[in-house]
Amino acid sequence: MTTRLVRTLTAAALVLGAAACSSGGDPLVSGTGGGGAAGGGTxxxxxANYPENVLLASIYAQALKAKGVKVEEKFNIGSREVLYGQVQSGGLTILPEYNGALLGYLDAKNTAAGTQAVNEALRTALPASLAILDSSAAEDKDSLTxxxxxxxxxxxxxxxxxxGKAGEFTIGGPPEFKSRREQQFKEVYGLxxxxxxxxxxxxxNALKDGTVQVGNVFTTDPRIVQSKLVPLADPKNLFSVQNVTPLVHKAGVDATSTAALNAVSAKLDTAGLTALxxxxxxxxxxxxxxxKDWLKANGLA
Structure with missing residues (x-):
């Protein structure tokens, strides 16, 4: 066999090998199996830095571990303004999100209503590196209470x-609530x-003791009932649907992880989340x- 022929055959083998390695497809569709991350890693x-999001993240993490996925937990990080960039960069792989709030963050002028319409708009607004998985029936809406x-x-x-009365009231909420909503209250309701x-x-608690007169309380907060608080109706739909929805960095998840998270969404509802x-x-x-108790009760542990 001539030297030229050997070189030709070797080059062809290298090309075929490279093609085979690059044919994996979308990691959300055709993952590698038990590793959980698209590359078999962690x-x-x-x-976010509030109890419900920590709870949801723990549900996600434990559901993934139950399927053999290697998981690192980074809880209580901060607000969406901090977290979104970390998911986009791949520093975080999975984040419990709320579809309407995320859409409002990405496209404040979008008027999509209803879970399906909001998710369709989200998929358009998200960069190619990110995706949302199945939304749950569980909905935790912002409210003025x-x-x-x-x-x-x-x-x-x-x-x-x-x-005509807002000027008499102090309003409370998360640190980022003012920057997110002050202008919207002025434009939509004239407040x-x-x-x-x-x-x-x-x-x-601040509403109960009178520190504030109006507050941004999430509708699954059990203290609404316990303290006899009154969430005000939102006739102009300033607060959109807020279904609990996993946001993922696509390169970091495979079919195993996707299936585990979608199984959580299929079982999670508002009444159950409120009880938790x-x-x-x-x-x-x-x-x-x-x-852990919720996952075990729902056959996901």
């Missing part, structure tokens, strides 16, 4: 009823509040233990 599950006493005194039933206070996860949050927020149970 997936990193992150969370007041105490029963404030509702009775000012005859408040909806956010629209705050018109300008007297003062904005960052109350974080203590907003329900009572255990975390009111009974002060460990989110990881609560997550």
């Amino acid at each position: 997936v990193v599950v992150g969370s 007041v105490s029963q006493e404030t509702a009775d005194r000012y005859q408040l039933h909806s956010i629209a009823d705050l018109a 300008t509040f007297k003062e904005w206070k960052p109350t974080g996860d203590t907003t329900a 949050m009572k255990r975390v927020s009111v009974d002060k149970e460990d989110p990881a233990a609560v997550a």
Whole structure:
């Protein structure tokens, strides 16, 4: 065999080998099996810095581990403004998100309503490196909430009823709530509040003790019922649907991870999430233990 022929055959073999290695396809569709990450490595599950998101992240992480996926947990990181870039860069692989809130972050002027329409708009708005998986029926919406006493005194039933009265009220919520929503309240409902206070996860307590008169309380917060708080109706749909939905860095997940997360979404509903949050927020149970109980009860452990 001549030297030239040997070189030709070797080059052909290298080309065929490279082609075979590059034919894996979309990692969300045709993953490698048991590794969980598209490259067989570790997936990193992150969370925002409030109890419900930590709980959801723990559910995701434990569901993945139950399928043999290698998982690193990075919980309590911060707000969406911090987290989104980390998922986009691949520093985080998986994040529990809320579809309407994420769409509002990416495209504030989008008017999509309903889970399907919001998810279609999200898929258009997301960069090619990111994807959303199946949305759950569980929905945790933002609300403007007041105490029963404030509702009775000012005859408040909806956010629209705050018109002409908001200037008397201090409003509380997460630190980022003002930057996200102040202009929207002005444009949609004509509201300008007297003062904005960052109350974080203590907003329900601040409403109860009168520190604030209006607060951004998530609708699955069990303290709404416990403290007899009143979420105001939102007739102009300023707050869109908020289905719990996994956001993933596509290169970091395979079919095993995708199936495990979609199985969680298929079982998670609003009533169940509210019950879990009572255990975390009111009974002060460990989110990881609560997550483990839920997964076991739903056959996902």
